Amino acid sequence: MANLLSMIGYIGTGLVIGAYAPQIWHLWTEHCSAGISERAYALWALAAAVFLGHSFMIGDAVFMVTQLVNLVAMAIILVIARRFRNQICAAHARQLHVREWFC
Numbered sequence: 001m002a003n004l005l006s007m008i009g010y011i012g013t014g015l016v017i018g019a020y021a022p023q024i025w026h027l028w029t030e031h032c033s034a035g036i037s038e039r040a041y042a043l044w045a046l047a048a049a050v051f052l053g054h055s056f057m058i059g060d061a062v063f064m065v066t067q068l069v070n071l072v073a074m075a076i077i078l079v080i081a082r083r084f085r086n087q088i089c090a091a092h093a094r095q096l097h098v099r100e101w102f103c
């Protein structure tokens with residue numbers, strides 16, 4: 001039962017990684033920080049650090065790994081987003097232009 005619960009937890013961790021990967025890839029390859037709130041990511045990173053501490057205290061391995069993934073991914077996003085602040089790729093520029101056109 002514990003193994004099944006851990007497996008379900010690690011599937012969740014895999015989904016978390018799968019969600020961050022395209023975001024980081026787009027930031028890094030396109031130098032595009034469109035739609036990224038540095039303040040929100042900073043708060044989420046802080047929350048992940050607090051959850052990581054909690055997971056150590058309760059000794060939950062799945063939670064430790066997941067919060068570590070969250071913390072590292074958000075730190076990477078924050079550093080890259082800050083580096084490419086106010087830069088957007090052609091695709092996002094087109095989307096913003098279209099939005100302005102219709103609003």
Ligand SMILES: [Zn+2]
Pocket residue numbers: 026030032033034088089090091092
């Ligand atoms: Zn973009």
